[in-house]
Amino acid sequence: MLDLILRNLTLPDGRSGLDLGVVKGHICALEHRLPATAHREIDVGGELVCPPFVDAHFHMDSTLSYGLPRVNQSGTLLEGISLWGELKPTLTQDALIQRALRYCDWAVAQGLLFVRSHVDICDPRLLAVEALLEVKRQVAPYLTLQLVAFPQDGVLRYRAPDGGDDAFTLIKRALDMGVEVVGGIPHFERTMEDGRASVRLLCELAAERGHRVDMHCDESDDPLSRHIETLAAETLRLGLQGRVAGSHLTSMHSMDNYYVSKLIALMRESGVAAIANPLINITLQGRHDSYPKRRGMTRAPELLAGGCPWPLAKTAP
């Protein structure tokens, strides 16, 4: 007697009319007209059955906060970051948890069972970190939530209130509390040089403590932004291959083609994954363009052809 049988399903490769048997949470049979019984049988009616979806880039601390405290007028990332700065002091742990749990219900209902969420650590109270760790605990039976310690205001740019910890210390505190991945935002640091230094600092921290890295990189239209190059080079230098991702990478759409041909080879060599965020970046990017207007997407086909792993992610709250 099996635990569960799904009858008459369709697989992503197009095969249909199959039955799938499950015992103790594991698939044990997949065939036409499975000759078995189960505690529970569901006729799927020919619907698609596939592995759960994974969202590799999300910000669960700002989920369902549209219009709080007001709507982004310019539509740019910079106004978005400043809006979040206005909202942050008014956040409560309870509101953060309730919004995140509501989102998780929606996510699971859509088949999303793994979410990597960045969580802003530029807050002396680490309120969002505490809240999302609580959410992670509560949703653990049905959704895997992986958290990234993300210095939204820049690990070097962030100005702590009097007596407060600097952002680098806050990241370490968040990791000590149970956050698993080191984040960063080099293109938001004050200068290109600070951005480069931030990538180096954060990769060294991850190497020292055995964490993964997922950095917001080059989320701009600036063709000369070079942080993904630094991230790939640091990955090689520190032996972090296979543990590092660069998110957004939108400036790649504006870079010189010869330079990109060299960059993609470096990314492949370093095993850095590229995470594209189409929903948010086709909205945020190109806001300063007259014509032509850039579309805000990194070079997905070229990255794929170049052998770089790249998941798609949402990022928008």
Ligand SMILES: [Zn+2]
């Ligand atoms: Zn993001």
